[in-house]
Amino acid sequence: MTDLPHTGAPTNRFWRRFRRHKGAVIGGGLLALILFAVLIGPFLWLHTSGQINITARNLGPSLAHPMGTDHLGRDLFAAILEGGRVTVLVGLVAMGLSVAIGTAVGILAGMFRWLDAPLMRLTDLFLALPVLPLLLVTIMLWREKLRMLFGAEAGIFLLIVAMIGLTSWMQTARILRAEVLALKNREFVTAATALGVRPWGLIRRHILPNVLGVIIVSATLGLANAIITESALSFLGLGFPPDHPTWGRLLFDGTEYLTLTPARAIWPGLMITLTVLCANYLGEGLRDALDPRRGFGRK
């Protein structure tokens, strides 16, 4: 095969286009900063979220406590850093699961004609599920059992991650199926098939590298969705237990002290919003950069 002169160009073009989308660049940078902060922040910060200091109750922001303290004098900034770890971890793992299922279903449905109809009917069926009520019901019914099996934190973590992953893969599957169907008609796939490449080899060498961009966009938007869902569950009191507070749980706990210390509700909410906003902007910028014809509408 001869090397075409513009082999390296698509990547450069992608970066050039991505950099033009200011929101996406800022969003990506901030998101990286947030991930970094919750990852190493708890090691570096002076306080831990468990330290009780009755003399320093309900303080406003100061140098020692940048976000103030709660009714037991615990540092809110430390709680935000530690809670962010759980929130971000739930978001990443649930997103990974959702993208993995969506990719598998989408590629299988696109590649194998006999699997197409059953898999797409399954996708339709999942799209017809009332997600939020179902999540609440499942968590109510299975929480105790899993808590006994895996411990308080691990049990609820597994349950929430599995449920979010299982109920959010459908869009990814649909988009990937369409991409794969379009790719299957391209010459290089026909050529590879003619050369005797097996279906699995075809998927690995030719299909997957070509749909990677779409998968990354799905993953970014999926992260935002998973974080919102987890926070909503925690806000409704059906998420993580109060001794391992995520941002959603901190917000929920903060709502009881709205008249006294509104900061306790505002900071966690602001962190959720900022993270989700960054992820959405990043996903949008990536998608626009990958597909120049696209405006900014979703789907």
Added chain:
Amino acid sequence: MLTYCLRRLAFSVPVLVLISFAIFLLMDLAPNDPTSNLPMSIPADTRAQLREALGIGDPLLTRYLLWCKQFFIHEPLNWLTNVTGLALGDPDRLRVLSWSARVPVVDLIAERLPQTLWVVGMSYLLGIAIALPIGIYSAYRQHGWFDHLGSFISMIGYSVPSFFLGVVMIIVFAVKLNWLPSVYDTTLRVTDWGSLMEQFRQMVMPVAILALYNAAQISRYMRASMLDNLHHDYVRTARAKGASERRVMLRHVARNSMLPVVTVIALGIPQVLAGAVITEQIFKINGIGELLISAIQSGDLPVVQTLTFLFAVLVVLFNLFADIAYGLLDPRISYD
């Protein structure tokens, strides 16, 4: 068209049966015994009745079919009896009872539904009314300042979780400024001007939050759909005929762009209803979302089952509506 509708309708029946079975199975296979969570205050004979109603001890499929019978035959018959006043069949058939309130679940839902529909319906209409002009104008002046502002606001509306926005609004408007009540009072009866204003004031915050979210989503679709249509030949033809910009935009482009948006609006209705769970929790509105949460917390299985299934029915129903509306609105699509 009629055959298409009938075929779609026929397809949604197995979907609903599957979903109802899944919901039943989910509750049935759950590790804890459904009656073990019940409060001790329930008398023994009621408990026995409950167990009978649940048919604990029968094989799985029998239990499922009995549940279906209760749900799909007894309840509709009762409803018919209430509406027409005729006595149909055996009057003491087993009804789906709430365990904590000890009244039929259907009555509970009928009591809670108006509050939800009122708030959610208003916010959805308001959201659509805001979103359509914004979407149209943003696409018309693509990359203009209005477009940038509009997409920024819709991105915010899309990303700010409703529970956070609700809390912020309560802090600002209820706690600090003391302009609006933070708790929605459903016992309020609108009788005169004062109570009308009171009703209006308590609806402002929940409606505004839901409307912002809906408007953010719908305006994105409307803008994208307008942009898809703007560069078609028919737009050039309309302009060449000498039609005014306003007429080209509203009569030609907007009308054609509405097609996919109508689908999105129809598909969004069940989601918005389910999403009201959160808004109702923030403002303590006693609608169906609040009913679901309190039923979950008290382990009231029949209420939870019924509500979850009701949400599933709504999703399937509006999917059907969306498909049929699409066919009716777009004459190019023929299903036969």
